Amino acid sequence: MTCNSVYSGVPVSPAEWGWKDSLFPAAFQAAASAGCPCVPGRIIRTERHAYSVAVPLFDRSLYEAFGLQLEEGGPVSGIFEGVRVSGKFEYRSAGPADYPATGDWVLVEPRFSATNPRQATDLVIQTVLPRFSSVSRTGAGATSDSQILAANVDTLFLVFALDGGRNFLERLLERSLIVARSGGVRPCVVLNKADLASPEDRAAASELARSASGSAEVLAVSAKTGEGIGELVRLVRPGETVGVLGKSGVGKSALVNALERIGFVQGSEPCAGPAAGAGSLFDSPALEGEVREDDRQGRHTTTSSRLYRLPSGILMIDSPGIRELKIWGSLDAVDETFPDIVALAGQCRFADCSHGLEAGCAVRAALESGSLDFARFRSWKNLEREQAYNERRSDEKARREHDQKWKNISKAQKKLRKDRS
Numbered sequence: 091m092t093c094n095s096v097y098s099g100v101p102v103s104p105a106e107w108g109w110k111d112s113l114f115p116a117a118f119q120a121a122a123s124a125g126c127p128c129v130p131g132r133i134i135r136t137e138r139h140a141y142s143v144a145v146p147l148f149d150r151s152l153y154e155a156f157g158l159q160l161e162e163g164g165p166v167s168g169i170f171e172g173v174r175v176s177g178k179f180e181y182r183s184a185g186p187a188d189y190p191a192t193g194d195w196v197l198v199e200p201r202f203s204a205t206n207p208r209q210a211t212d213l214v215i216q217t218v219l220p221r222f223s224s225v226s227r228t229g230a231g232a233t234s235d236s237q238i239l240a241a242n243v244d245t246l247f248l249v250f251a252l253d254g255g256r257n258f259l260e261r262l263l264e265r266s267l268i269v270a271r272s273g274g275v276r277p278c279v280v281l282n283k284a285d286l287a288s289p290e291d292r293a294a295a296s297e298l299a300r301s302a303s304g305s306a307e308v309l310a311v312s313a314k315t316g317e318g319i320g321e322l323v324r325l326v327r328p329g330e331t332v333g334v335l336g337k338s339g340v341g342k343s344a345l346v347n348a349l350e351r352i353g354f355v356q357g358s359e360p361c362a363g364p365a366a367g368a369g370s371l372f373d374s375p376a377l378e379g380e381v382r383e384d385d386r387q388g389r390h391t392t393t394s395s396r397l398y399r400l401p402s403g404i405l406m407i408d409s410p411g412i413r414e415l416k417i418w419g420s421l422d423a424v425d426e427t428f429p430d431i432v433a434l435a436g437q438c439r440f441a442d443c444s445h446g447l448e449a450g451c452a453v454r455a456a457l458e459s460g461s462l463d464f465a466r467f468r469s470w471k472n473l474e475r476e477q478a479y480n481e482r483r484s485d486e487k488a489r490r491e492h493d494q495k496w497k498n499i500s501k502a503q504k505k506l507r508k509d510r511s
């Protein structure tokens with residue numbers, strides 16, 4: 091199969107695709123263990139098992155170190171579509187979480203044209219570089235059944251809609267904060283559709299969100315009128331990757347488009363249209379859907395995650411809406427989201443207090459005095475229980491998968507020996 095380079099030779103630097111120099115050592119190591127001449131590229135779109143990969147231009151010395159012979163025409167670069175993983179990759183993978191996700195850095199091996207050795211006609215994905223962060227909607231991260239919405243994300247917009255429907259829920263906010271924090275991503279709460287809310291409702295939702303979010307920023311914005319979008323852009327630096335998490339219809343894709351329209355790099359004059367070359371929205375804006383009139387729920391318009399390079403230099407990954415957040419993060423991330431309760435629990439007389447009927451329980455005292463909201467306490471209890479269960483389950487599963495992988499390898503080796511003899 092041949093894949094097409096859509097913007098071949100567009101001179102976009104690695105940093106403009108969100109590359110961090112801390113990834114170099116991992117890339118070298120992966121290239122050495124893959125034993126092939128490879129270049130790093132970033133997954134910008136995932137469509138079943140075909141990927142779109144942006145391959146930036148690295149310094150010449152990098153290609154030489156990777157063992158890639160360069161012709162006069164220079165190294166491979168551009169946006170490639172329909173890229174697949176190698177057979178070896180498939181053989182080694184235990185499950186979906188091992189496969190590339192949008193935002194991943196991968197090592198791709200270029201295959202050159204027989205008639206023109208300078209022209210790469212095909213790319214094959216050999217390795218996924220270790221993720222520095224991820225937004226995962228199921229599974230405890232380490233196991234193969236977790237579904238990764240976006241990888242290598244710096245900031246995650248937790249998007250809610252102030253449209254009077256059930257689109258701003260404290261409980262969902264708590265879960266979303268845990269998803270961000272356990273994935274190693276900085277959360278930022280975005281209350282969208284502020285144009286549809288009365289000033290009172292807006293102030294009340296902002297206040298509620300602030301008290302639940304701790305140190306995370308909270309902004310009320312409107313993707314429709316553009317209100318607050320400037321402030322949102324200023325929270326992120328060019329070259330950073332932003333993900334979005336929220337229910338269908340809250341306006342995640344509309345936010346991507348609103349940020350696209352803003353079109354300026356911080357501290358500089360607004361520029362006209364998309365940045366030159368390797369297009370921001372390289373063929374179309376993010377698709378926006380309708381919401382149902384009765385309950386304001388969306389229709390799952392966005393069906394797969396996709397990375398956009400915006401004129402402001404920000405990289406944005408638009409993701410499908412979440413139906414329910416069965417988050418599986420870490421217990422640490424739960425604690426970080428409920429610092430008030432953790433502090434109270436620290437004052438209980440017994441270290442293993444279950445905050446039931448024990449004497450000297452500071453949590454129960456706070457509940458009785460009304461200084462701690464009962465719904466918040468119940469939510470914390472449930473999340474702690476859920477997390478503890480998931481952590482146990484994931485440890486077990488990781489062990490089973492490890493065993494299975496080795497069983498497969500030894501089976502394959504046995505067969506190989508038999509075939510040879």
Ligand SMILES: Nc1nc2c(ncn2[C@@H]2O[C@H](COP(=O)(O)OP(=O)(O)OP(=O)(O)O)[C@@H](O)[C@H]2O)c(=O)[nH]1
Nearest residue numbers: 283313314339341342343344378379390391392411
């Ligand atoms: N009034 C108003 N409407 C908005 C705003 N943002 C988005 N919308 C509308 O809300 C609808 C849903 O927006 P989308 O951007 O498709 O929502 P989404 O979160 O991407 O939904 P999925 O892709 O299904 O997960 C569209 O009709 C948008 O035009 C806003 O700030 N104000």
Ligand SMILES: [Mg+2]
Nearest residue numbers: 342343391392
């Ligand atoms: Mg969408």
Ligand SMILES: [Zn+2]
Nearest residue numbers: 438443445451
């Ligand atoms: Zn207690």
